[in-house]
Amino acid sequence: MTVTPIDLFASFIQLDQDGRVHTGAGAGDADGWRLTTFYARTDADVHAGQWEVHPEAEKVVSCLVGKMRLYLRPQRPGQQEEEITLTAGTAAIVPRGRWHRFELDTPCNIMAVTLPRGGRLEERAEP
Template sequence: MTVAPIDLFSCFLHLRQGGEIEAAPRALDDERDGWRLTAFHAKTDADVHADHWEVHPEAEEVVSCLIGKLRLYLRPEEPGLQEEVIRLTAGTAAIIPRGRWHRMELDTPSSIMALTLPRGSRLEKRTAAVPAARNLPPSTAPPYGDEPGPGWEGSIEMGTYVVVGAAWWAPRPPGSWQGAGTR
């Protein structure tokens, strides 16, 4: 076997269960056997799909910031909670738990390396979410029922979420309503 340099920014490294490592051109093949090591340069949030949540149901993921600064966001596991933010600087990493939805945003252009078992991984477009009523000022809380009441228009920014007037509401007992949209 010939040993040669591998450009980590143009290929994936697949770590096989039998102990072999394969360098292969980048392709979205999440059903391959074994773990995948990915390295990439990111200049903008679009380069890290900041507008999408990502999940890996088969394994944890290590995300490492090699150069630059970035923020990892963990989606709340229950409605009404805030996203968790993990700040990574050059030379630091975080382990994202198996099955935890996450996304990232850049503070500066960055070089990033990630390692996970990609089988079953999914992306989900980040959409408006409806925080619990207890977090809204009383004058903006929608009425009980399937739809917002008269005058419930526009949008309310709640941290990283935006509640849009066209959102719909799930029927709940009075005083305990919660939005029915996706997170």
């Protein structure tokens, strides 16, 4: 097998349950974890106006470059959103099934790892 560099900003990496790791065509067809890296310039790039949830797994999100905020939706009426600031080189683990969203303070390079199946988006109602 030839080992070649992977452009993390051009494709994602699939980490299959059987131990295989691949990218490019066919990635995502198997059952496993997905590592995604992307550059976000604006809140629109991280769908700041929507809540996201992954009911089948936790999610690791890391700010590689820049500064951003991770918000966790309240679990009960009357509670406030939890706000977690992520700066370059930091990460957070979003609990399985917890609705979350992001806002940027500066443009960011972001890396995320989760099981992609079952993920959903929901429009955020403005407070």
